[in-house]
Amino acid sequence: MATTIISPAEPERSPASVAAPYLEAVQRYARRDAGRFHVPGHKGGSGAGEQLTSALGSGLALDVPSCIEGIDLGHGETPLQAAQRCAAATWGARRTWFLVNGASEASHAICLALARPGTEVVVQRNVHASTIHGLVLGGLRPTFVMPGVDEDLGIAHCVHPDDLADTLDRTPGAAAAFVVSPTYFGATADVHGLAQVCHDRGVVLVVDEAWGAHLRFDARLPEDALAAGADVVISGTHKLIGSLTQSAMLHLGARRWPQLDEAAISRALALVRTTSPSSLLLGSLDAARAHVDARGAALLDSALAQMQEVKQRLRDVLGLRVLGDELVGSHGVAGFDGLRLAIDIGPTGLDGDVVAADLLRVADINLELVTSRILIAHVGIAEPVLAGGTRLIRALQKVLGTTGSYPAGDVAPAQAACFGEAVMSPREAFFAEHEAVALADAAGRISADSIAVYPPGIANLLPGERITPRLVQYLLEMSLRGCPLRGTWDEATRSVRVLRRPLTARPQHALSQETI
Numbered sequence: 178m179a180t181t182i183i184s185p186a187e188p189e190r191s192p193a194s195v196a197a198p199y200l201e202a203v204q205r206y207a208r209r210d211a212g213r214f215h216v217p218g219h220k221g222g223s224g225a226g227e228q229l230t231s232a233l234g235s236g237l238a239l240d241v242p243s244c245i246e247g248i249d250l251g252h253g254e255t256p257l258q259a260a261q262r263c264a265a266a267t268w269g270a271r272r273t274w275f276l277v278n279g280a281s282e283a284s285h286a287i288c289l290a291l292a293r294p295g296t297e298v299v300v301q302r303n304v305h306a307s308t309i310h311g312l313v314l315g316g317l318r319p320t321f322v323m324p325g326v327d328e329d330l331g332i333a334h335c336v337h338p339d340d341l342a343d344t345l346d347r348t349p350g351a352a353a354a355f356v357v358s359p360t361y362f363g364a365t366a367d368v369h370g371l372a373q374v375c376h377d378r379g380v381v382l383v384v385d386e387a388w389g390a391h392l393r394f395d396a397r398l399p400e401d402a403l404a405a406g407a408d409v410v411i412s413g414t415h416k417l418i419g420s421l422t423q424s425a426m427l428h429l430g431a432r433r434w435p436q437l438d439e440a441a442i443s444r445a446l447a448l449v450r451t452t453s454p455s456s457l458l459l460g461s462l463d464a465a466r467a468h469v470d471a472r473g474a475a476l477l478d479s480a481l482a483q484m485q486e487v488k489q490r491l492r493d494v495l496g497l498r499v500l501g502d503e504l505v506g507s508h509g510v511a512g513f514d515g516l517r518l519a520i521d522i523g524p525t526g527l528d529g530d531v532v533a534a535d536l537l538r539v540a541d542i543n544l545e546l547v548t549s550r551i552l553i554a555h556v557g558i559a560e561p562v563l564a565g566g567t568r569l570i571r572a573l574q575k576v577l578g579t580t581g582s583y584p585a586g587d588v589a590p591a592q593a594a595c596f597g598e599a600v601m602s603p604r605e606a607f608f609a610e611h612e613a614v615a616l617a618d619a620a621g622r623i624s625a626d627s628i629a630v631y632p633p634g635i636a637n638l639l640p641g642e643r644i645t646p647r648l649v650q651y652l653l654e655m656s657l658r659g660c661p662l663r664g665t666w667d668e669a670t671r672s673v674r675v676l677r678r679p680l681t682a683r684p685q686h687a688l689s690q691e692t693i
Contacts, residue, residue, distance in 0.1 A: 197467040199260035200460035202248045207238035216242050216453075241456045248456075260463040267466050268393060268412070269403045270428035272439055274446060277458045280387045281307035282449055283411040283427040287383055288315035289445035290437055291352055299344050299354040302596060303333040305385060306629040306636045306664065308355055309603060313640060314449075316604040320348045324357075325508030330500075330521065330550055332362055333635075335509035338370035345378050352436045353381040358402060359388045361546060361635075362553065363500060363517025364510040365399040372406030381437050382406070387413030387425070391516065391558050394473035397481060399512030408432050414462055417516070417557050418469055421461035468559070476558045481515050484556070487566030491520060495573055498524065500551070518566075520552045525577055530658050532576055540572035549658075595651050597624060597642030606641035610677040616653060620646040622675035627664040630655045636664070644675070 207221065219225035222237035230237065243249055249257040257275075265273035276282045288311030291298065295318065300308065302321040312319055322344040324333045336356050345351055354375050358366035368384060375382040384402040386392075390412045392401040402410045410428040414420045427446075429439065469476075488499045498521040504510045522532055529547045536542040545555035554569055556562050600606075600623055611625035621644065628638040630652075638648060656662055656671070 335366035
């Protein structure tokens with residue numbers, strides 16, 4: 178089947194002119210009323226219950242299994258392979274894989290693809306928990322590099338190239354470096370500088386760009402990681418582009434590395450992906466790619482213009498600070514995503530969780546992320562940003578009152594997240610003998626698992642890290658605030674899993690514990 182591939186530099190086309198080869202193949206299968214003597218048991222809808230049929234309707238006909246002739250089987254390039262090739266062209270990758278277990282699937286696979294006995298890697302300490310889980314699966318030995326920390330806002334930002342260079346020089350055997358850009362809060366790193374640091378030392382640069390799938394489509398946004406020289410990019414396509422939840426992409430850059438090639442990635446993906454991938458998720462990735470091929474530039478042009486107005490009204494009407502380009506040049510920040518709406522409520526003197534709870538109660542508004550100081554209201558590239566922003570502003574007016582009603586005086590710094598102290602590799606600790614102890618009594622013990630405050634899902638405690646008194650206090654406070662703690666945490670007993678025999682080994686990885 179012929180497909181159309183356009184680059185961001187070409188004129189925009191109508192959605193109908195941009196093919197979605199995989200989704201179209203699935204649709205053809207559904208329309209021809211084929212004999213479905215295969216799974217799933219709902220048989221495209223005829224065997225489904227009334228509630229499922231009412232909820233999903235004709236969408237059930239598109240739920241087909243893998244290994245169907247003309248969809249992902251056949252002679253020559255299949256529609257699924259064509260769809261992935263189109264995505265690679267759209268995002269400037271040498272090769273792209275569609276994922277149905279979220280960006281986490283990519284994190285796990287890359288760690289497994291790199292895994293060799295004793296393989297060392299350098300890892301940004303505030304990576305997503307899925308990267309830590311990948312370290313456990315692959316048995317990689319990490320040395321952590323600290324990001325810049327904004328002590329006023331209580332959040333971590335990006336890794337500076339100089340800090341990565343210093344850490345790599347202290348880890349001469351490292352095969353790869355894992356960094357995050359953009360962060361959950363919208364800050365982007367100097368990926369070009371990070372890539373240069375890595376490539377000068379023969380190291381693969383892996384960038385978690387889960388929040389940046391849209392960056393490629395507007396020159397006013399920070400440069401996307403692949404264009405900046407990253408070797409592997411993890412993309413959470415559903416977050417801003419609009420594919421279905423749990424769908425993502427993994428992009429491979431132009432450089433070729435002996436320690437991480439296409440075959441190694443494909444082999445690793447086979448270990449962690451389901452043998453029953455959802456055609457709905459795969460089809461949504463194909464459709465989302467076709468959508469940005471056809472209208473990505475226009476959608477972002479409109480969304481960014483509307484977002485600028487929303488941000489200005491938040492400043493003018495409510496007197497609130499909105500995070501943005503003022504962060505550039507500090508804390509490892511090289512750019513800021515203009516579509517990210519991160520609101521600093523520090524001047525109000527109120528706690529973020531209180532404000533978020535009031536927004537839910539007053540206006541049924543659910544935010545993406547809440548800290549004691551920051552509210553993140555997430556938007557996708559194709560939604561009516563101004564309409565949503567107006568609703569949020571009106572709700573905030575009800576909750577916060579009028580401009581100028583905030584208490585005078587200095588704004589207290591927010592509480593920064595804190596981490597454990599590295600003692601042994603995550604895999605060694607994960608599989609060591611362990612026992613459950615009350616979190617309140619866990620100071621000084623070595624964790625056998627991880628704990629991450631959600632959102633954003635950054636692991637505050639890793640397998641192999643010593644639990645500090647400050648970390649115990651922080652996690653207990655987060656729990657009391659109602660923040661979900663995932664990993665080793667047992668909410669019912671407030672217990673954690675720690676190594677049965679406390680170790681006294683010297684830390685293998687240098688970590689700054691001063692502020693985060």
